[in-house]
Amino acid sequence: MKRTIPLLIVIILGFLFVAYVFIPHKVSADFYDWYMKWIKVIGPFAVVLGVGSLIMVHTSKIKRKAPNWGYSMVTIVALVITTLTGFIWGIQEGTPFMWIFKNFNVPMGATMFSLLAFYIASAAYKAFRARSVEATVLLIAAIIVMLGRVSIGQAITHWIPDATEWILNVPNLAAKRGIGLGVGLGMTATSLKIILGIERSYLGGGK
Amino acid sequence: MRFSESLQKLDRRYIYIVVALAVIIPLIFPLGLKTYTTTPVEDLYRHIDAIAGRDDKAILIDFYHDPSVMPELYPMEIALIRHCFIRKIKLFTISFWPTGAPIIEMALSEVKEDFPDIKANVDYCNFGFKPNALTIPIILGMGDDIAKAVETNSEGSKLEDLPIMKNIKNYDNIQIVMQISGSTSGYLWYTYARPRFGVDVGVGVTAVMAADTYPFLQTGQLLGSMGGLKGAAEYEKLVDIFAMKGLDYSKKKARDIAWGSKQYSLSNIPYKYKKARIGMDAQAVVHVLIILFIVIGNIGYFLDKRAEKRKYVK
Numbered sequence: 249m250k251r252t253i254p255l256l257i258v259i260i261l262g263f264l265f266v267a268y269v270f271i272p273h274k275v276s277a278d279f280y281d282w283y284m285k286w287i288k289v290i291g292p293f294a295v296v297l298g299v300g301s302l303i304m305v306h307t308s309k310i311k312r313k314a315p316n317w318g319y320s321m322v323t324i325v326a327l328v329i330t331t332l333t334g335f336i337w338g339i340q341e342g343t344p345f346m347w348i349f350k351n352f353n354v355p356m357g358a359t360m361f362s363l364l365a366f367y368i369a370s371a372a373y374k375a376f377r378a379r380s381v382e383a384t385v386l387l388i389a390a391i392i393v394m395l396g397r398v399s400i401g402q403a404i405t406h407w408i409p410d411a412t413e414w415i416l417n418v419p420n421l422a423a424k425r426g427i428g429l430g431v432g433l434g435m436t437a438t439s440l441k442i443i444l445g446i447e448r449s450y451l452g453g454g455k
Numbered sequence: 456m457r458f459s460e461s462l463q464k465l466d467r468r469y470i471y472i473v474v475a476l477a478v479i480i481p482l483i484f485p486l487g488l489k490t491y492t493t494t495p496v497e498d499l500y501r502h503i504d505a506i507a508g509r510d511d512k513a514i515l516i517d518f519y520h521d522p523s524v525m526p527e528l529y530p531m532e533i534a535l536i537r538h539c540f541i542r543k544i545k546l547f548t549i550s551f552w553p554t555g556a557p558i559i560e561m562a563l564s565e566v567k568e569d570f571p572d573i574k575a576n577v578d579y580c581n582f583g584f585k586p587n588a589l590t591i592p593i594i595l596g597m598g599d600d601i602a603k604a605v606e607t608n609s610e611g612s613k614l615e616d617l618p619i620m621k622n623i624k625n626y627d628n629i630q631i632v633m634q635i636s637g638s639t640s641g642y643l644w645y646t647y648a649r650p651r652f653g654v655d656v657g658v659g660v661t662a663v664m665a666a667d668t669y670p671f672l673q674t675g676q677l678l679g680s681m682g683g684l685k686g687a688a689e690y691e692k693l694v695d696i697f698a699m700k701g702l703d704y705s706k707k708k709a710r711d712i713a714w715g716s717k718q719y720s721l722s723n724i725p726y727k728y729k730k731a732r733i734g735m736d737a738q739a740v741v742h743v744l745i746i747l748f749i750v751i752g753n754i755g756y757f758l759d760k761r762a763e764k765r766k767y768v769k
Binding site: 284287288290291292294295339340341345346349350353354356357358360361362365366368369370372373374376377378379387390391394395397398399400402403409413416417420421424425428 | 465467470471474475478488489490491493521522523524525526554556557560561564586587588589592595596662665666667669670673682683685735738739741742743744745746748749751752753756757
């Protein structure tokens, strides 16, 4: 029963949505309007589920004094304080919530992302070696694009930004489109398998 | 350790220190390198500028990112908002990310400081945060009626009662949807809104994602794009060249100023409106530095290879 009912929901709704897209009729349009109302109700439950799960995971870590339980404490405290400030004073400019956002979220988020520059520099130095013809082509393309995306490339010669545009517009575009088509076909095949009940791993519980 | 080996095995801590200096020094002492405008950014500017002063058209900016990518994306948002405020272009903002909503507040208030005559819900309207689960219902619903699909603005006021909504009904009144994102290049908008309702879509994305936009630019699914800090710098420059002087866009003039030999002075421009162009100085230096590291590593590799070959011949 635990598996049959979710499976039936997926199969029935899967076929209904396919019908909605391919059969432009009042019945299918009405069905979609009805679904839209439902999704507005169901959506917020995910927040309750998410917050509940976060609290359960971290409180259990704190209780057990699991390794790095201090981080869990910080998470819970941050969650409570941010939520309370948002509920009490609102989230507009000039409120404590906005102060927390500007002075914690923004600098911490930007710091994490900017670490990429250091890793990329180190990885490029270690990995980019002209070991084969393919690696050399990749190396040259990377150098042209790196120069062409900054003004120094244009200052050297206008051929560099022109070559950069060509690399992005021709070989890059061809590869991206090929990958995109492959991913699209893969998604279609997987979706069909799910709708037809062949692929059931999303139900969990092993085989 | 042989010299060729040492060239290939530089301690990563030295690399990090050099990269840090290469970023920090140009930010403190800007080099004033030129910004060259490119077609995808010029197309965006021209398309948005075409509705200057019109009451029946607006643009919508979707802030689809969190603070981690703000250094690259925030200058784009500032430049777009500034363009709209200068040229009296109706502006809507929305975010389907909880952490995107405060970024809208920050950006609007930062630009609004310089435009006291611009009024909320009259010249611009912030739809605020809408739950991610409602993304597709809202995107599709806006094709019929924006006020019904979005329902309320960030302050909870009914959209249908707001003065800005006069003459604005659905996507027919939206000149372009701009998605500023660090994770997707306008995917939901050009998959659901464009084919069904014909609305134009543009994107502002991080530099690492810029390559993803090219297939969609070629097909016209994306009207234009801003890629990384460079895209933001270009848009900042176009706003300075045209909007600030009350001029209509001209590709020739844009190229003459941006690509000509004369440097465009940044001295009279407030820091917040030239952040991307200053940042590009640091990016240019770091790009050259990475190329140097790659060259050093390869010199070491070939010296090593040659030495081994000689050893083998002996």
